[in-house]
Amino acid sequence: MIKILAESILNYKLWFAWAWNDILQRYRRSILGPFWITISSATVILCLGFIYSSMLNVPLENYIPWLGVGLILWYFFSSIIIEGTNLFTEHEGLMKEIRINYLIFIFRVLIRNVIILFHNMIIIACIILYFDIGLNFNILLFIPGIILCSISAFAVIGICGIICARYRDVSHIITNFTQLLFFLTPIIWKPNLIEGRKLLIVDFNPLFYFLNIVRNPLINLEVGLISWVVSLIITILLIVIFFIFFYLYRKKIVFWL
Amino acid sequence: MSKIVLKNVTLDYPVFGVDDLSFKKSFMTKTVGGIINNDLKKRVFVRAIDNISLNINDGEKIGIYGSNGSGKSSLLRLIAGIFEPTFGEVIVEGSINSLLSISFGLEDHLSGIENIKFRLKLKNLNSNTQNKLLNKIVDFVNLGNFLYLPVKTYSSGMRLRLAFALAILVQANIILMDEWLSVGDENFNKLAQIKIQKLIKDSSIFIICSQDKQILETICDKIIILDKGKILYEK
Numbered sequence: 107m108i109k110i111l112a113e114s115i116l117n118y119k120l121w122f123a124w125a126w127n128d129i130l131q132r133y134r135r136s137i138l139g140p141f142w143i144t145i146s147s148a149t150v151i152l153c154l155g156f157i158y159s160s161m162l163n164v165p166l167e168n169y170i171p172w173l174g175v176g177l178i179l180w181y182f183f184s185s186i187i188i189e190g191t192n193l194f195t196e197h198e199g200l201m202k203e204i205r206i207n208y209l210i211f212i213f214r215v216l217i218r219n220v221i222i223l224f225h226n227m228i229i230i231a232c233i234i235l236y237f238d239i240g241l242n243f244n245i246l247l248f249i250p251g252i253i254l255c256s257i258s259a260f261a262v263i264g265i266c267g268i269i270c271a272r273y274r275d276v277s278h279i280i281t282n283f284t285q286l287l288f289f290l291t292p293i294i295w296k297p298n299l300i301e302g303r304k305l306l307i308v309d310f311n312p313l314f315y316f317l318n319i320v321r322n323p324l325i326n327l328e329v330g331l332i333s334w335v336v337s338l339i340i341t342i343l344l345i346v347i348f349f350i351f352f353y354l355y356r357k358k359i360v361f362w363l
Numbered sequence: 364m365s366k367i368v369l370k371n372v373t374l375d376y377p378v379f380g381v382d383d384l385s386f387k388k389s390f391m392t393k394t395v396g397g398i399i400n401n402d403l404k405k406r407v408f409v410r411a412i413d414n415i416s417l418n419i420n421d422g423e424k425i426g427i428y429g430s431n432g433s434g435k436s437s438l439l440r441l442i443a444g445i446f447e448p449t450f451g452e453v454i455v456e457g458s459i460n461s462l463l464s465i466s467f468g469l470e471d472h473l474s475g476i477e478n479i480k481f482r483l484k485l486k487n488l489n490s491n492t493q494n495k496l497l498n499k500i501v502d503f504v505n506l507g508n509f510l511y512l513p514v515k516t517y518s519s520g521m522r523l524r525l526a527f528a529l530a531i532l533v534q535a536n537i538i539l540m541d542e543w544l545s546v547g548d549e550n551f552n553k554l555a556q557i558k559i560q561k562l563i564k565d566s567s568i569f570i571i572c573s574q575d576k577q578i579l580e581t582i583c584d585k586i587i588i589l590d591k592g593k594i595l596y597e598k
Contacts, residue, residue, distance in 0.1 A: 120484040127481075131472055203468035204461065205444035206485065357447035361377050 114209035125217035171325040176293035191277035193267025251319035261344035365457030365536040365567035367419040372451035374412035411437035413592035426579030429589035435572035457536030467526035475510040
């Protein structure tokens, strides 16, 4: 298993070029190219920001940074989950024609989403500057946060890919559940708006902790040790589950397509 | 030194969306190759390769002959490492180039040149070798500006040229071919035939599947006849 992982990592030139090309393909023949991602994200953040800040009665300067960073991270999380469900069906042609390391496909999906996330980082930079969010060294904590999110994302893509290659209904279930998850995760609302037993939807939502470790350093909020610990434990669990799945089923995946 | 060893290899394809074997399916098994069966959990599978043992040594040119569904393509895919055996062991020593179908896993939305570049990156060659091979392939396919258009705009002949060039122009010890000797238009076909002959001569091990016994007898020095996933005859 380590050999397979090492081989796929050494093939970084391929999956990076593949990922970059995927984004170029998506925006082929458009003038702004991948920056359409940035523009559309910024538009959504502005529109939702104005509407929800007045609906929830939260000052705009508090709400937009919370929503903006949260929404950009949500795009990353949801794309990872949804594109993970198509991981092997997307590569069916190649898998049936040549011997290929399947982990390369996971890196391809992960890296193209990381590239999109970094395009959207421009919006986060604008938010930080415009709303004059106090800058200090704590902001750099978002880097280990993103690394931890990416390691989890690698496992999530792989797990979704394997399950959905075998059980085609699951991809529809996951897609629908992901839409619901958006409303269950504190992105457009803040956890302090709910109380009592309803807080369980925050406490038992793994995405909340991953959001915290990236969002909070960027908008000058305290992360809290619990978020780091929970994110780390979930990441380790996901990686273990993925490699167990991969070890058990990698030989069978090609027959499921 | 290249070598291929198959030890008691069996390959079962699971079949999904079929609950149980009907009379019709039982009847079908009598008319085509392969054996459709149920396992202990009542899951349906096709036994494509049934307990095959085989030794192929350096320098051998092997032809595999058999009817539809006899297991020829499955055997090649096992050797190529695309499929892993359900039971038994496949040992392959040497690099492999396989020409298994005309699609050759080309990505339709990518241009011809992008497909070539990604396929060369997959081989993990240094950039100098990649550039040399890229130029060689571009010259060989002779598709002009079409190389910069998405593969989905290609005619089947143009796709074939690209797939063929990608498969053969990267050096390998073991060559696997699946019923694929006629490529593109007349001019390109002549060129392809020359390349194939050279390929056969240069490869350490050459294996081709075909339903044309005459072709196999001309090219190969050993013929294996497959029937329902078993070796019926070797000569």
